[in-house]
Amino acid sequence: MATIVEAANLKKTYMLGKIPVDALRGVNLKVESGDFLAILGPSGSGKSTLLNLIGALDKPSEGKMLIEGIDVSTLNDGQLADLRRGIGFVFQFFNLIPRFTARENVELPMAIAGLSKADRRKRAEDLLETVGLKERMNHKPTELSGGEQQRVAIARALANNPKFLVMDEPTGNIDSKTANEIICLIKRLNEEKAVTIIMVTHDQHLAGQSKKLVQMFDGLITKEVVN
């Protein structure tokens, strides 16, 4: 299987006021196509920092972050933006645009990529059907429940046929029953549609559903388990 994401001796230091904080202290990681990777760890262990680097939202201080063989640190802002179009993001707090309907939110990444209105409308409807929200597609985020919003966010993440999905605590802000539905959806996407998923979570149950589990502590990967 092809390697999609590869981190080699990855380090990230950022300044907290005047104090440098080593968020990542040399992480080595490989994610292959079709993987379902869960990153676990306590607060401050560096898992969100790692996820930001995998999602090309940030550049490493040292080491290499390769996405499909491309070294992220060599890219300029424009090239990073291009790269991010091939990555699907799902956030803990959904991060939908409040003034847009569910369908318009799903259309947004396609509009950014320059797709025609007709094409993106059709695809947005298909994606919302996949996540089971077709009949709610003309509702705005405020008219949707937390679980529904997260499903819209997942549909949005899938909009541009991403190489992989990056999920930051996707069930962190929804009740357990709804979380189960989201877990099922994520698993189904991975198994049926072979979508590669890299996910940070606190949810042991969700982590248990993944194919591979990485435990982080104090900026380092301390354990790797294949389920």
Added chain:
Amino acid sequence: MKAQDILSYSFGAIRLRKLRAGLTTLGVVIGIAAIVALLSITQGLQATITRQLHTGFATDTLIVSTGGGLGAGFGTGGERAASSGFKLLINDTQIIDNITDVETSMAIIQRVGWTGNGTTNLTTTIVGVNFTEYSSIYSSTFVAESGAIPLNPENETIVVGKRVSDPWKNETLFCNANDNVEIIWTNATTLPPKNETYTGHVAVVLKEIGGFSAGGPSDSSVYIPISQAQSFFDTDECNSIIVKLKNDDKATIDNVSKAIKDAFSDQVSVTSATAVLNILSSVFSIIQLFLAGIAAISLLVAGIGIMNIMIVSLMERTREIGILKALGMKNQTVLLIFLCESVIIGAVGAIIGIASGWVLANVVAIVFRGGGGAFTGNQAATTGGMTITPLLTPTVTILALVFGVGVSAIFALYPAWRASKLKPVEALRYE
């Protein structure tokens, strides 16, 4: 991202904050309206004055004077000779007539006096002219309301302006054609000053000229034959000499002006209608620039308002910008979205501003007209009523639009640039 999608995204953002966008737009509206109103009023005024000058002021004429009267205000060379005791004589027309390119010249004697109809005395300017030459030079303004200007007048024959016949602009006439009126002048050269008087016969009333008159015939003057003026005012001097040229080429005007000054050893000032029009036009340009400058200040304030609002918007939407960037939006697209929002506000503001400025200019013109009428009602004999028709040229319209949009874009540049430079990780973390 496609241009239409950027536009629609910006529109959506504006629609979300209607009141705020409305108030920001209002700032632009006021600025643009002020500019448009002031410019269209001054341009209208300029057009009116220029038109009236063209009517009352033949372009192929020169006015020679000793520096007093019109020449004092608009003297082209600034040379004046009044103080040296130089006197311009009626016979001096013979010198001028010999100059190349001069068709004819005629002297004017002018005094301020009164015209009485037995019950009322009206302050008027008494002007002594050669009726034949005067009506040939000012063929469009020295025209009788009915009948014809008498070309071989008797000594008592007089021609009166419209405001002398009908000073109060109502049914009550001061005098009419075929009436006899008293012409009164105070001779201050004798001690004690003595009132000279004679009875004039109104041959015709002039057609209304309108506005004010500089140099040419006016509504508030009484015209008497030059020979009569000479004996009545007991003088051989004239106030000015009107010179009719063979053409109104600039070269002819310049050459003849110079020749006249040379002939009188630089002791006269020579004024050309064209020069007056040019001076007026440059004066108006300065006034317009000045007024537009004042109005531009309000647009500047609007621009700062736009910047302020865009910075607030940037802060409120930091997270949204983070999302857009995470979804792959490029920095320049973020910049364009913000600029586009501001340009939409600027364009809408400019369009509404141009329309309201135009309405405002017309309202001011109507008010001015009404007020002007009230003022001139009692003083009609001395001041003519003048109407201003605001003028909105395509240049002003386009400039106002460009200015409104330009100011909006310039003041949005900084907030838009800051938005475009936001780091996605930090923007997403922003609460």
